[in-house]
Amino acid sequence: xxxxxxxxxxxxxxxxxxxxxxxxxxxxxxxxxxxxxxxxxxxxxxxxxxxxxxxxxxxxxxxxxxxxxxxxxxxxxxxxxxxxxxxxxxxxxxxxxxxxxxxxxxxxxxxxxxxxxxxxxxxxxxxxxxxxxxxxxxxxxxxxxxxxxxxxxxxxxxxxxxxxxxxxxxxxxxxxxxxxxxxxxxxxxxxxxxxxxxxxxxxxxxxxxxxxxxxxxxxxxxxxxxxxxxxxxxxxxxxx
Numbered sequence: 079x080x081x082x083x084x085x086x087x088x089x090x091x092x093x094x095x096x097x098x099x100x101x102x103x104x105x106x107x108x109x110x111x112x113x114x115x116x117x118x119x120x121x122x123x124x125x126x127x128x129x130x131x132x133x134x135x136x137x138x139x140x141x142x143x144x145x146x147x148x149x150x151x152x153x154x155x156x157x158x159x160x161x162x163x164x165x166x167x168x169x170x171x172x173x174x175x176x177x178x179x180x181x182x183x184x185x186x187x188x189x190x191x192x193x194x195x196x197x198x199x200x201x202x203x204x205x206x207x208x209x210x211x212x213x214x215x216x217x218x219x220x221x222x223x224x225x226x227x228x229x230x231x232x233x234x235x236x237x238x239x240x241x242x243x244x245x246x247x248x249x250x251x252x253x254x255x256x257x258x259x260x261x262x263x264x265x266x267x268x269x270x271x272x273x274x275x276x277x278x279x280x281x282x283x284x285x286x287x288x289x290x291x292x293x294x295x296x297x298x299x300x301x302x303x304x305x306x307x308x309x310x311x312x313x314x315x316x317x318x
Contacts, residue, residue, distance in 0.1 A: 092137035225251025273303035
């Protein structure tokens with residue numbers, strides 16, 4: 079049981095940026111969204127495209143949850159992407175941020191981009207005990223394949239804990255990564271929607287489509303996940 083009465087909006091978090099754009103991938107692709115990017119990460123993936131979000135870089139600023147909420151409300155979008163780095167690595171401060179974001183009346187979807195190396199049990203417990211959180215919060219878990227260099231850090235019980243409203247993303251660097259993902263799904267079935275994303279520099283999308291059509295993971299329900307923000311803007315551009 080999470081003691082939400084002990085939460086305070088005065089808690090402060092290291093931050094990278096807060097901005098609005100359209101969501102670039104997943105179920106919310108194309109929707110206007112506010113991105114809340116928390117600083118630091120417990121992994122170092124070889125293909126990471128947000129290396130500015132963790133050490134040895136420094137936080138752009140440190141902010142209280144109440145000020146984060148004010149900024150989110152200024153933008154006024156109903157969709158929030160809580161991301162990083164790894165936004166769930168800050169313990170009770172991460173829990174409190176998720177809780178308070180879910181209390182915002184105009185917000186109807188909070189999708190949390192998490193890297194698979196953080197135990198989701200405390201956050202799912204918060205969902206189970208609070209109706210507002212449960213109604214709005216979803217997890218987009220990026221399971222790290224061998225090409226990332228971080229497969230051994232994955233917390234495997236998370237796969238069984240994911241719900242139907244959650245998403246399980248595999249970022250595929252090469253064919254070996256794709257086949258490893260198939261094996262993972264066979265060993266650890268999940269209720270979550272499964273998405274396959276190409277590493278921008280090494281996996282041609284057409285090749286990934288061919289693999290999906292040939293193998294039809296998750297009984298053909300798994301789908302291609304493209305980062306449309308890298309098509310709209312320069313792939314290196316920040317704040318979009």
